[in-house]
Amino acid sequence: MIMEQKVIDYLKENRERHLKELTEFLAIPSVSALSEHNEDTERAAEWVKGQLDEIGFTEAKVMPSDGKPVVYGNYIQDENAPTVLIYGHYDVQPVDPVELWDSPPFEATVRDNKLYARGATDDKGQVFMHLKVMEAILKSEAASPVNFKVLIEGEEEIGSPTLPAFAEKHQDLLQADLIVVSDSALIEKGKPTITYGLRGLAGIQIDVKGAKGDLHSGEYGGGVMNPVHALVKILDSFKDEYNRVTVDGFYDQVPELSQEERDALAAVPFDEEKLRKELDVPEFEGENGYSYTERTSVRPTLEVNGIYGGFQGEGIKTVLPSKASAKVTCRLVPDQDPDKIVELLTEHVENNAPSSVTVEVTPFDKGKPYVTPFDHPVIATAAKAYEKVYKEETAYIRGGGSIPIVAELDRILGVPVVLMGFGLPDENLHAPNEHLHLENFDLGMETLAHYYHMLKDVEMK
Structure with missing residues (x-):
């Protein structure tokens, strides 16, 4: 049996418990934009810290910043093994207009194999996937293939205003060989996607x-x-x-787009008419001279x-x-x-x-915007992990959204950032009825399990 199969079996055996725990996490209304939820953001930070303790991390703590508290943890087993820093956020968007939700936004509900709740895909659900994969590795294997560090913040939805200063202050604590972020989406169902740039x-x-x-x-x-x-x-x-x-x-x-990049973007699978119907708009409109894909990613x-x-x-x-x-x-x-x-x-x-x-x-x-070379070994390895599970070739895209801290972490820590998302474009992040497809909850954790095992053989320097 390959080592990661033990991890995958553990995840399957504990799936119902994990979903119950995720429901508890999603029930915390950790809305960073509203001061009335300050205690809830603190509660969410403590919840994540408790998870790291239960997983068996060497160190786990809630650290003060100039804003919302930051959760840090590490599990260092082998100084010669690669060290992965996992970044995510526990804060969520406001739920307004609440009357448009089909179920209470902080009471996770499963319908049609989709988990509905604020934060389900952005970003609590995806953070939780990493927590459970790390748990599975530490509980089912004698030795972890990589060292783990975790940085989970509470201000991403308001632009991460205080985290750069926190990262500058704690550079030594956060040093790693790479940063992994799951706060993005596949371009379509079943199509693995690595986002190599953000606006x-x-x-x-x-x-x-x-x-x-x-x-x-x-x-x-x-x-x-x-x-x-x-x-x-x-x-x-x-x-x-x-x-x-x-x-x-x-x-x-x-800069003007090169023809090479325009050709690469044009090759990404995209059904414009299907999306138009899904959004229920008469037609698309935007900057003249550019395709819909270009307007929403590189312009x-x-x-x-x-x-x-x-x-x-x-x-x-x-x-x-x-x-x-x-x-x-x-x-x-x-x-x-x-x-x-x-x-x-x-x-x-x-x-x-x-x-x-x-x-x-x-x-x-x-x-700041962020772009990284998509031929870096840690990114190429992430694509192989996706393809092992999804059985489809990985697409490389530049995302239209923003995760401001990504560019700052790249600048401060000077290591590659791998954006491995498991959401889907139609999951209503920032809108009523936000949800996460449970198919990607399962396949995503399996992908991460393979990725962490593959990293031990990657030349980092």
């Missing part, structure tokens, strides 16, 4: 203020600038009729994520609101710098704001 992120909030208070729209309308109208003018100025961002300097650091974007102002209740209230606000985020590609983009966005807002209102721009979420 960066830059976000701002725009607050427009008019009069000192709401005004009667009959008495003052037409004579005083409506902040909602002013905000709409500002937002409309961000793009031209070809969906190209009009912020001066926005594209200055964006920068600017999107309005929220807009509010004035009366929101049932019926109508004839007021001229005193304030209006919007949240805007940009997805960035190499070599765009998020700090510079925020500066350019701020200048653009100020230059396009009507003089009859006052405008304030507040920066938030920032993260």
Whole structure:
């Protein structure tokens, strides 16, 4: 019997217990964006630490940071064996609008072999898979093929603002031969996928203020600038009729795509019409001159994520609101710098704001883009592990989303980052009815078991 078969058998024998434990993890409403859930984020951190203790880690602790607590653990058995640092996050997105959920977001429910709950795929479910594979290795084998370190944070969903400083401070503690992250997805069901690049992120909030208070729209309308109208003018100025961002300097650091990369992206399996029907939109729209795949992975974007102002209740209230606000985020590609983009966005807002209102721009979420060579031995080995289980050739893609800390860990620790995701694009991460296909829960853990065993024969230097 091959060594990893013992691990796979252990996972199968303990599957029901593992799913029950995952349900407990998912029940913790660890929403990092809302201060009312601060105690829940602390509880989630302690839960992960407890898991590491039960698994048999040499060291496991909840460590303070300048923000949410960080969970660190290690199991070092052989100094000559490769050391894997597993990164993930225990925090989750808010659940609003809660009325659109078919089952309570923090009560995990299985339907059609899918596990529904907030955090099921992003990222508690995928973090949990690593925990259980490590448990299976340490419980069923005399010696682990690799050394393990774990870094699980609680602020990824708000841009990991304090983790870079934590990682800088604890570089020695976190040193490893590679970093493994499972916080991404397969491109489609049954198709193993390695994400070798991620877009960066830059976000701002725009607050427009008019009069000192709401005004009667009959008495003052037409004579005083409506902040909602002013905000709409500002937002409309961000793009031209070809969906190209009009912020001066926005594209200055964006290299043109090579024909080789465009050909590689075109070769990735993708049914545009199927996706259009699934999303229930009349047609796709985006930057002219680029395919849907290019627009959503290797081109920068600017999107309005929220807009509010004035009366929101049932019926109508004839007021001229005193304030209006919007949240805007940009997805960035190499070599765009998020700090510079925020500066350019701020200048653009100020230059396009009507003089009859006052405008304030507040920066938030920032993260750098990340790209790694996909022919690195640890990435090539990950592809072999996928293919051993899924029986399909691995696709290499650049992800449209952002995991800001990935680029920071790459910079701080200087080791390759392997993005091995087991979600699917249609699992509603960040939306109501988030779920994880249990097929990938099982196949993903089997893939990780093979990967950790294969790594012991990989030349790391």
